[in-house]
Amino acid sequence: MNFIKKLIHIINRSILNKLIISFIFIILLPIAIISILSYSKLVDNIKENYYKDQNQILSTIDTSLQMYLDDFNRLTYNAYLAKDSIQLILNSDNDNITTRVSNINLFNAFASNLVGLRDDVEGVYLYTMDGYLFDHSRYDGMKQVFDKAYDITAESWMKYMIDSKEESFIIGSHQQGYKLEPQFPFVITIARKITSYETGEIAGIFFIDINLKMIENLLAGEEGNDIFILDEFNHIVFTHKDGNIGKRFSQLYPNVPIDSIEEKKADIIEDNNNFVISKYNDYLKWKYVKLIPKDELIQKTNQVALPLIWTSIICFIAFLVVSIFVSGNITKPIKLLKDTMLKVQELDFNQKVDINNEDEIGSLAKNFNIMIEKIQELISKVYETQLKKKDSEFKALQAQINPHFLYNTLESINCLALISGAEDVSEMIQGLGRMFRYSIKQEKDLVTLEDEINHVKDYILLQAIRYEDKFDIEYIIGENLFRAKVIKFILQPIVENAIYHGIEGFEDKGLIIIEAKVVDKDLLIRVLNNGHKLSCDKLQDLQYQLNSNIQDLSRYDRKGKSIGIHNIHLRLQLQYGEKYGLSINNHKEMTEVNILLPLNLEEDNHV
Known part of the structure; x- marks a missing residue:
């Protein structure tokens, strides 16, 4: 079953595979079926x-x-x-004795006239x-029977x-017991x-012994091999x-069902190694059995069938090559x-696609x-529009805020704080000033990780004074x-x-960890806190939102x-692609926010 699934998968992977399989089923498969049927029919005809x-x-042998x-039966x-x-x-x-001697001479004269000089008698x-x-008999070696020392009735054939x-x-x-060292030990008795x-x-039995010369001549030649007369x-x-x-035939071939021949159940039977063709003589009650070794018959059929097989194979290969060539040109x-x-x-x-065909694929x-x-034209138009939009937004922002005025105001407040001895207020104002300068820098969106960390430190400075040492923060970042x-x-x-939703309202002392490391040539920044963990429903809701497409993320951000969270994830995906962005998980006893973005190191030595 797995093999079939793999085969279907391979076929579905390309149009070329589908076309080749189609050619095989439409053209080659019928050729194969016709060849197999023709071969089978040919083999059957050869066997028949x-x-x-x-x-x-x-x-012919039987007749x-x-x-x-x-002829011998008529003589008897x-x-x-x-x-x-x-x-x-x-x-x-x-x-x-006198009568017996006379009768011997009389019998010799009769027998001599009856059979003559036949060499088969x-x-x-x-x-x-x-x-x-x-x-x-023309054979001199006879046991003496006149004194009845030899009992011929003891012979099984005579007793029968x-x-x-x-x-x-x-x-x-059978062998005659009354012969001494005969030239032909086996005879047929009529x-x-x-x-x-x-x-x-019944006064006596007249019988003639004949040797097997005639049968030997009858079965001479290659066709007489493997023929048995029973x-x-x-x-x-x-x-x-x-x-x-x-x-007994069964001694030599115990697996051949000889009874089927005798009962005329079949003219062709077989055992493990041979086909058996037989004929039964009702008058003689004899059987003629021809053993055909299966290997011999297979060899005979192959001599005729092999050219057909090779022709089919050559045609199959030729059509296969043509089908692959045609399929390749199409695909x-x-x-x-x-x-x-x-x-x-x-x-x-x-x-651009360089195809000059006049067919549907060329079109x-x-x-x-x-x-x-x-698409190139649209991209150029959209890019130009976005640039103009950003430029106008930036100019509008510049028109609304006068940075120098804010800087001077914050600096004046800082001087008053120092004069009044409020050093903690001065420190907060300095941190707020740095954060403000960082946020309105007229630079590109990309900054160094060091700038981001310093910005976080200024923010933590303000929050630490507010929360009176309620939490600690650790930085695990390679230089x-x-x-x-x-x-x-x-x-x-x-x-x-992390502070508002995790640390605030947390009874124990809070801990925030910021870690940065390289993972598969990307930069992974992890922010963990040990405050209140997100509930399962809240976590699933956030994960679902972060896995949404860009349009849905924009709607969540506007809400x-x-x-x-949504804003950062949206900006990362717009900047780097959908592979990158945020992910949120509960990690052991802490809430974990992961930021994944491409690793981009500055070429200069600025830290």
Whole structure:
């Protein structure tokens, strides 16, 4: 959530960011969506075609293998029909050695005519229910069964055929126990129960063993890799993977849901590492399973899809570069206009916007330049008017008061006081004279902090005599700050407020502290008194008034509230800006008035 808020904040910071995001959503986002959908569709088509191809391969293998096994199944049926050979052998007394030898020759002749010289046939066999096994095999290594030392019925596949009610069988890959060191250890057995024509009962089982050469040829090539042929018990009939024929498929791939294949729930399933394509043969009850490693399929899809991805990325980058370039050209004059406005905001009215566009931005810049010119004219007129007004006011003041007359009168009173021995009166008159001379000096409004402090000292001199040592005053001012330039009459009214509203009527002895120090390259003057503290309502009211705009401050000052406070704050803000002025707080057990103004030290050495 914080990330989204930060992103929205970054977007809202500039028109350039908004334009770029707009281009992305209007142009680039559709390209990205189309590319993603096209890629997804392409991958799906590749997978679908690949699945179809693999399924077709499995269907071809299934058809070929069934035709191949059907040929052998027909051969076993021919044995069932052979009255002059197979029926004769089954109905003979094979316990008689002479008869048995004759039957062996008869069986070899029949088997030789039946299968010929096929190299995929390992042997042709006839098992009689009285326990004898007749064989015709090109392989010499056979266990002796005539003496019944070897019990073929102990073989699981033979036991299955004997116990089954079915007549014909195709037994998947297995090893024959009656062979000694065979060249092909695994064979497929095609078998049929033979019913005696004489008794109508099962007299024997005729079966043919074939090796896996044909299936190996059928699955030759790259497409045959990772194909498994499973029998109805899910034993592996054939695979190119060495050492796995005859094993249960679940031993090798326990995560593949082989039951879904058997129950025809799905033609395409998957485990953690492979896609599995399968086909089920109802007649044989065999399954054909093709394992496709997911990495292999991803590689095949990437070979086709990567050009599309790279094309989309290149288009995306190209459109992004174009959108940034176009957005930059649109916002560059706007940024220039904004920077110029910021300089004008800092009262630099000598700025002009150099934009020659013929569009709306160019028109806006032209009108802005006209506005600046008019502001400059108005400022000049207002400044000239103010100068004339001040000059007229000063002349009117001079016309009303004759300073020399006042000086001479005060000096005469001072002489009379000295003659009369009233030294305290003389001292007060001298202090009042200095204050009067300070107030009517025909100088600029800026004076040194030392002048202001001396003016306060003269005022304190008069008040100390009046209040008979009711309060003390302390000055905490660094020597280098005495020559700092300040506005005239900013300290005495605040000290006067401290005496009248704080010290007067205070039971304990009062203390006034005047402190000056540098704070962040500004001059901070603090006036504290330990007299009556301001009530919360009065303090909040004063703070609200001091935080008002200049027009409201002028109204408060005309009402005469809080002697001089509003006037001083208004003069400071008019002179230096709204950052500066007065602030009032209750500081611990004292009332604190802070005066903040720029630090301006005199260049000469006057103190």
